[in-house]
Amino acid sequence: MTNEQLKQEILRISNVNVTKCMKCGKCTASCPAYDEMEYHPHQFVSMVNNGDIQPLLNSDSIYRCLSCFACMERCPRGVEPAKLVEAVRLMAVRKQGANRMKAEDVPCMLDENTPGQLLVSAFRKYSK
Amino acid sequence: MKVTYFPGCTLKNKARDLDEYARKSAEALGITLEEPETWQCCGGVFTTANDEVATKLSSVRLLKAAAEAGQSLVTVCSACHNVVKQTNYAMANDSAFADRVNRYMAEDAPYTGETKVYHYLELLRDVVGFENLAKAVKKPLTGKKIGAYYGCLLLRPGKVMGMDDAENPRIIEDLIRALGGEVVIYARRNECCGGYVSAESPALAKKNSNLIAENAASAGAELLVTACPLCKYNLEKNGSSVPVVYFTELLAEALGLKEDAND
Ligand code: SF4
Numbered sequence: 166m167t168n169e170q171l172k173q174e175i176l177r178i179s180n181v182n183v184t185k186c187m188k189c190g191k192c193t194a195s196c197p198a199y200d201e202m203e204y205h206p207h208q209f210v211s212m213v214n215n216g217d218i219q220p221l222l223n224s225d226s227i228y229r230c231l232s233c234f235a236c237m238e239r240c241p242r243g244v245e246p247a248k249l250v251e252a253v254r255l256m257a258v259r260k261q262g263a264n265r266m267k268a269e270d271v272p273c274m275l276d277e278n279t280p281g282q283l284l285v286s287a288f289r290k291y292s293k
Numbered sequence: 294m295k296v297t298y299f300p301g302c303t304l305k306n307k308a309r310d311l312d313e314y315a316r317k318s319a320e321a322l323g324i325t326l327e328e329p330e331t332w333q334c335c336g337g338v339f340t341t342a343n344d345e346v347a348t349k350l351s352s353v354r355l356l357k358a359a360a361e362a363g364q365s366l367v368t369v370c371s372a373c374h375n376v377v378k379q380t381n382y383a384m385a386n387d388s389a390f391a392d393r394v395n396r397y398m399a400e401d402a403p404y405t406g407e408t409k410v411y412h413y414l415e416l417l418r419d420v421v422g423f424e425n426l427a428k429a430v431k432k433p434l435t436g437k438k439i440g441a442y443y444g445c446l447l448l449r450p451g452k453v454m455g456m457d458d459a460e461n462p463r464i465i466e467d468l469i470r471a472l473g474g475e476v477v478i479y480a481r482r483n484e485c486c487g488g489y490v491s492a493e494s495p496a497l498a499k500k501n502s503n504l505i506a507e508n509a510a511s512a513g514a515e516l517l518v519t520a521c522p523l524c525k526y527n528l529e530k531n532g533s534s535v536p537v538v539y540f541t542e543l544l545a546e547a548l549g550l551k552e553d554a555n556d
């Protein structure tokens with residue numbers, strides 16, 4: 166896919182209007198995964214706008230987002246960066262054989278208190 | 294009052310306390326929780342992608358079952374609540390999405406978001422009323438310094454969840470006051486513990502959980518209350534110096550129901 170096609174696909178999945186962003190950085194300042202991310206929420210917005218999707222697809226940043234919706238809540242322009250992160254992550258894991266988490270990974274994650282909620286949530290985010 | 298009650302998968306297993314105390318307390322407050330005969334896991338997290346249909350069907354079926362019973366739907370786990378409520382919002386406000394879901398389900402009557410969804414906390418505030426609840430308290434939590442831990446899923450996205458002011462909530466603090474406890478406010482009460490990322494990056498979950506627990510401890514909290522099994526797990530696993538309990542356990546304790554729960 167061309168950069169423009171990738172961009173249109175992300176916009177279609179996320180339904181986000183990236184042109185509303187005024188580059189204030191409040192989303193990134195709110196992000197509790199900031200230190201662990203190579204690309205931050207405001208960069209997702211500008212990189213999607215520029216059709217620069219490939220580096221996002223290849224970055225672990227898409228697996229560090231907690232889906233905590235802080236960036237969505239605190240954006241003064243209603244841009245909803247978390248929906249872009251979700252769309253890029255889905256584009257990555259929807260590829261055949263690209264599951265980030267596999268059933269074999271589970272046993273070593275478990276301890277006696279691990280809630281089912283953790284496993285179903287992680288599978289929904291990291292696998293297809 | 295009879296309501297449809299959705300416990301969700303984790304309340305049948307690691308978070309039995311959250312469920313048992315919710316049931317005992319509702320009974321004492323005159324609310325009948327009716328669990329549907331069959332239900333499926335909500336999936337734990339809502340997918341914001343609008344081309345995802347299959348992952349949202351279990352919530353739609355549940356919402357439809359409540360509509361058919363003519364009842365409101367009550368959830369207690371923060372994650373279930375977030376998924377079910379966001380799905381209901383999409384069914385009510387995104388007609389193209391609702392149309393796709395209804396075609397997929399191919400049932401006689403379409404569903405378009407009619408069911409009223411309450412979190413158990415909202416049931417206490419809006420149906421029982423915190424003033425009435427305070428009158429039903431038998432063993433007030435006098436002298437206990439308690440911090441509310443909201444996390445992310447109960448409140449956000451604020452325009453969809455509509456429970457409270459997402460940036461300055463008070464519903465759990467009001468519950469603590471109604472139960473006779475002393476409220477401790479701290480800055481990180483609505484920040485994320487790390488959630489499911491503890492499967493992928495335990496260090497990130499640890500860092501977030503520790504920031505929250507240390508912030509609550511330094512504000513003087515002796516106890517944290519939550520509605521989320523994953524918040525409780527992440528805080529405890531990462532060594533919170535402040536004990537974490539489910540809000541339903543505190544409720545049952547104050548209503549004098551705790552000794553005979555779980556038997
Ligand atoms: S939803 Fe993801 S990107 Fe947005 S603030 Fe939370 S962790 Fe950061």
Ligand code: SF4
Nearest residue numbers: 186187189190192240
């Ligand atoms: S908070 Fe909103 S407007 Fe500000 S940089 Fe982030 S997306 Fe753009």
